[in-house]
Amino acid sequence: MAEKIFGMVFDYYLKKKNMSKGKINVSVENIFPLIKKFLYSDHEIFLRELISNATDATLKLKHLSSIGELKGDIGNPKIEIKIDKSKKTLSVIDQGIGMTQEEVKKYINEVAFSGAEEFLEKYKDKDNQSNIIGHFGLGFYSSFMVAKKVEIITKSYKKDPAAKWMCDGSPEYSLTKFEKKDRGTEIILHIDKDSTEFLEESRIKTLLEKYNKFMPIPIKFGMKDETLPLPKKAKKDAKPKTIQVDNIVNNPNPAWTKKPKDLKDKDYNEFYRELYPMQFEEPLFNIHLNVDYPFNLTGILYFPKVNNDLNIQKDKIQLYQNQVFVTDNVEGIVPEFLTLLRGVIDSPDIPLNVSRSYLQADSSVKKISNYITRKVADKLISLHKKDRKSFESKWNDIKVIIEYGMLSEEKFFDKYQDYFLYPTDDGTYLTMEELKKEIKEIQTDKDGKLVVLYSSNIEEQFSYIQAAKEKGYKVLLLDSPIVSHLIQKIESSNDKITFTRVDSDSIENLIKKEEENTSKISDKEKKSLEDIITKIIPKEKYTIKLEALDSNQFPFVLTQPEFMRRMKEMQNTGGNSMFGSMPEMFNLIVNVNHPLTKQILKTKTSKKQENLINQTLDLAKLSQNLLKGEDLSKFINRSLNMIK
DSSP states (O other): OHHHHHHHHHHHHOOOOOOBTTBOOOSSSOOHHHHHHHHGGGTTHHHHHHHHHHHHHHHHHHHHHHTTSSOSOOOOOOEEEEEETTTTEEEEEEOSOOOOHHHHIIIIISTTOOSHHHHHHHTTTSSOOTTOOOOTTHHHHGGGGTEEEEEEEEEOSSSSOEEEEEEOSSSBEEEEEEOOOSSEEEEEEEEOGGGGGGGSHHHHHHHHHHHSTTOSSOEEEEEEEEEOOOOTTOOTTOOOOEEEEEEEOSOSSOGGGSOGGGOOHHHHHHHHHHHOTTOOSOOSEEEEEEEOSSSOEEEEEEEOOOOSOTTOOOSOEEEEETTEEEESOOBTTBOGGGGGSEEEEEOTTSOOSOOHHHHHHOHHHHHHHHHHHHHHHHHHHHHHHHOHHHHHHHHHHHHHHHHHHHHHOHHHHHHHTTTOOEEBTTSOEEOHHHHHHHHTTTSBOTTSOEEEEEESOTTTTHHHHHHHHHTTOOEEEOOSTTHHHHHHHHHHHOTTEEEEETTSSOHHHHSOOSOOOOOSSOHHHHHHHHHHHHHHSOTTTEEEEEEOOOTTSOSEEEEOOHHHHHHHHHHHTTSOGGGTTSOOOEEEEEETTSHHHHHHHHOOSHHHHHHHHHHHHHHHHHHTTOOOHHHHHHHHHHHHHHTO
């Protein structure tokens, strides 16, 4: 955002590009306070911009050397960052192509004019120059956000004499010849009194770590000690020598810039730890991105272990452009469900400093997003086919990401739905086709619908699961926070399948068959029983239903209607809010065939009837983990009194 504001400011005030000798061509008396005013919140970016310029200058040098334009050995050029606290200066030094005096006038004094276009035009027919796009001009002027005076000392790779440019933050500047032996550019920032934090090594180290960790040119920041290995025939008491070497703070050749065939699992894991040093768990697997048509994109995405809390996401995907860090907010660039992944994306084709709506509408971004989605789906399918057992072992750690993708991306849903795994309560994993084959005979209801039973918590719904298994039913374990949304989508795409949680109704009603159990009490007794129960149990919270269930089933069964419960769950994770304010409602199914119901009818005193009913209701609540607080205390005391 800062760069965008910066550009808007300059576009407004810089009407012309004609040079006046000794004066930067601006249309206000002093443009630099405006720079500070508009960019203050992002003033740290100055170092990123200066190092980017130094990198471009070095890459241009290497390119000229590679095509024979520049003769002789160029060595191993690097960029150096220096702090001089006594002089209150911060310097960025490169060994790149440098500038002549005329080039300084052109690229520095004409604000917001970049030398990249001219350079590319000159060498457009000479090899690939996709990585030598320059940022001269505007990026350089970000230095005035932190500096009261800036000096440039530069010598071109050509034979022209070196030049020194100096500006104190006013439109006035000086440009003179200078004695400089080596090619390259040194930019000296005289740090302003309100920006002295940038004279601290720790602060600069933090910025280099954030923005320049993977720049393609080595960056030196001070020196460090290095211990030399002892020679093979060294004496036992010999001590290794220590020498001082350049402290290179970046990795110029990160894993994503290499070809997949040149990398092993070990390399990917090491790069993951380099990206996220505070992560101690290994990623489950990775996806290497590498495409150069119809857009340029490289990167590595990692699948981490993801728990059921979608709101916790400490480490994010990092976006780079030509190895320069841009942001870790990739919304609008990658599909939303993949923001749960980690790793790196590097693309020069992603427009920066634009609105989210513009980003989403951009054709290149759409292509990139679709490519990443397809690549992820292909990887998951490949792992499924290659080693299903290993893939199943990782399922619980990645299922939330996959479920999120199935919900949010139609293309991902269409491509992956046949490979989506449905875990069962006994630890097996089935695809939809495998599941259909297993349950078709026994779990098809009287209307010809396939009823898929599932549990969201094995411990809390244990008794319901056991009742289903005694019937020979297969029960899935679907426990993610977005499963209600997912099964709704699956049902809408297949009208012959319905999902029902095992505790949503009595076992006889979960899968409706033609046969019905016979009631062991008369209609008159039913009416009497209902009257007794309704006097004791509040109607506001329970809908009482008398049903003829198997006598081995519980006397009271608490259920929540599938539809209502599912809608409330969907609302809690971002669905329709119309059910959010409704109180919790339960069906209380009274099993008229259980011996206890007859005992309630035969009990003479109303007090004993009340104790029996409350005790039985509390047992039903206890089975659903709903007995808490005062009700739990009453249940315990009542139970103690009953066994005295």
